[in-house]
Amino acid sequence: ENSLLKTSTCSSVNPSGVFASPYALNLTSFTKLVKRLQERHPEFSRHEIVEAVQEVRRINKGVLSGLAISSIEEKTSAIL
Secondary structure (H helix, E strand, C coil), X not given: CHHHHHHXXXXXXXXXXXXXXXXXXXXXXXXXXXXXXXXXXXXXXXXXXXXXXXXXHHHCCCXXXXXXXHXXXXXXXXXX
C-alpha cells in the first residue's frame, strides 16, 4: 500500500521510456501528446519534447490539468 502511494506521487520513467508525471491528466493523454509532438517536430528527440512539456507545466504553476491537450501541444511547440 505504501509503495503504491509513493509510486503514484513520484515522477518516473516507465519501461517504454515515457515520462510519467503525477501532474499529467493521465498516461494515455501524455503518451498521445508526446506522439503528436514527435510527428510534428521530428527534429527533436523524445527527451527534448518531454523537457519542453515539463517547461509548459512549470509555466502553468506546476500542473497540466485544466489545459486542453491541443493547448499543451501549441505551447510546447512554441518552446521547441
